[in-house]
Amino acid sequence: MNETLFPLTRFNAICGESPFWCAKEKLLYWLDIGKKTIYKTHFLQGYDCETDEMQLPFEVYSIAKNHAGELIGVANNFVIKINFGRDFETLSELNDLPTAHRFNDAKFDTENRLWIGSMNTMLTDANACIYSFSNSIADNLNQDKFKVKDEGYVVANGLAWSTDNQFLYFVDTQKRCIYRYAFDAEIGELSGRRVHIEFDENVGKPDGICVDHHNNLWVAFWDGYAVKQYSSQGELITSIPLPIARPTSVSIGGKNNETLFITSASYGINNSGENGNFLDGKLLAIPCI
Helix, strand or coil: CCCCEEEEECCCCCEEEEEEEEEECCEEEEEEECCCCCEEEEEEEEEEEEEEEEECCCCCCEECCCCCCCCEECCCCCCEEEECEEEEEEEEECCCCCCCCCEEEECCCCCCEEEEEEEECCCCCEEEEEEEEEEECCCCHHHHHHHEEEEEEEEEEEECCCCCEEEEEECCCCEEEEEEEEEECCCEEEEEEEEEEEHHHHHHHEEEEEECCCCCCEEEEEECCEEEEECCCEEEEEEECCCCCEEEEEECCCCCCCEEEEECCEEEECCCCCCCCCCCCCCCCEEHH
16 A cells, blocks of 8 residues: 555445535535435544535535535536535526436536536437536526536546636546636636547546646546646646555645545445445545645
């Protein structure tokens, strides 16, 4: 095992996902798609931690906090507000999502818009989209809250912005590709999509991503046994081998943004099982400064 790798949970997620550090609360939010559960991991001393959980009646694929500090979740074709430990409410629903499509990863931009990738669950045609969602809460469900910003994806997955907010990176996991857009934060528009990094089959599939304070891009590789760091020009800087097959996403956090948090999946792994000693499915941490 990597000596700097710290397992943070005793249990193994089926498909851990969507980690993000909440600086105000000094804790990490994340979820397990398979268990339909949202988690809050509190840090006591060093990497000693406790995790609270909230189960929902359906799968949630991504969570994020808006500017009001509300926890927002993205489910099959709808967006919810989660009152952790209590209940949830539906904010809006996209009724014309194509058959065999669902929402996937999502994050808020600096102007409080929620950007959502969708995926073709058959993993065939490149007809999935990127949406932006206005987070204004209306009395009634409003179909016009969702705006298509681009299309041509199979699995629109991890997303992240450059530190200067000039670019948006978006992963297509099935195409093994990360795209880069010019991003206009004021009007919420994308332009100039180009391939930023393409990956060979032998490195696994790119999944969740984040950008660190040096403007470098971190990528988790499903079936790749690694997380990797790339420069803003797309050049490989660091490759960290992991004793897990399916890291799913990454997030920078901690008191001084000194830690790389990694979610992972035990789904489809031969040694998977509840509360096992293996690391597949655990929440992991690596000091990255």
